Amino acid sequence: MQPIQVNPDPSSTGLDPKIAALLCYLAGFITGILFLAIEKQSRFVKFHAMQSTAVFVILVAVHLILGVIPIIGILVSFILTPLTFILWIALMLLALQGKQFKLPYIGEWSEQQIGKF
Numbered sequence: 001m002q003p004i005q006v007n008p009d010p011s012s013t014g015l016d017p018k019i020a021a022l023l024c025y026l027a028g029f030i031t032g033i034l035f036l037a038i039e040k041q042s043r044f045v046k047f048h049a050m051q052s053t054a055v056f057v058i059l060v061a062v063h064l065i066l067g068v069i070p071i072i073g074i075l076v077s078f079i080l081t082p083l084t085f086i087l088w089i090a091l092m093l094l095a096l097q098g099k100q101f102k103l104p105y106i107g108e109w110s111e112q113q114i115g116k117f
Contacts, residue, residue, distance in 0.1 A: 003099035003100065004102075005099055006100050007098070008021070008044035008045070008098055009042045009043065009044060010041065010042060011045050012038075013035075013038055013039060017042050017045050017098075018095065018096050018097070018098050019096070020035065020042070020045045020048075021045050021049075021095035022092045024048040024052045024095065025048065025088060025091050025092045025095060026092070028052065028056035028059075029052065029057050031049075031052065032048075032049045032054075032056065033053055034049075035052075036049045036050060043114060044098075044100065046114040046117055047100060047110055047111060047114050048091075048095050048100075050111075050114050050117075051102075051103065051106060051110040055091075055106055059084055062080070063077060066080070
């Protein structure tokens with residue numbers, strides 16, 4: 001699972017596509033949805049917007065479910081929170097470097113979905 005270095009096509013937002021891709025992750029699924037709505041041209045930005053939306057919706061759902069489970073849920077959430085933070089930073093840095101890193105399952109699904117936008 002190596003990140004693929006791409007030459008991103010220009011973004012219709014007027015931003016550098018690498019900056020736009022980084023911003024897709026900045027506020028989780030909120031900025032992911034925002035960039036899905038406003039980006040009309042760059043497949044690179046659309047991919048990162050879709051992956052951001054999918055990843056952070058899943059992580060929010062997992063954290064909500066774990067919050068209901070006593071003791072074990074708290075322990076797992078205690079481990080998952082720093083891992084989520086590390087993933088968030090890593091995805092933003094990879095996007096800024098112009099790399100398209102596909103997370104398992106979610107990355108492939110995201111790539112299939114961007115054709116619909």
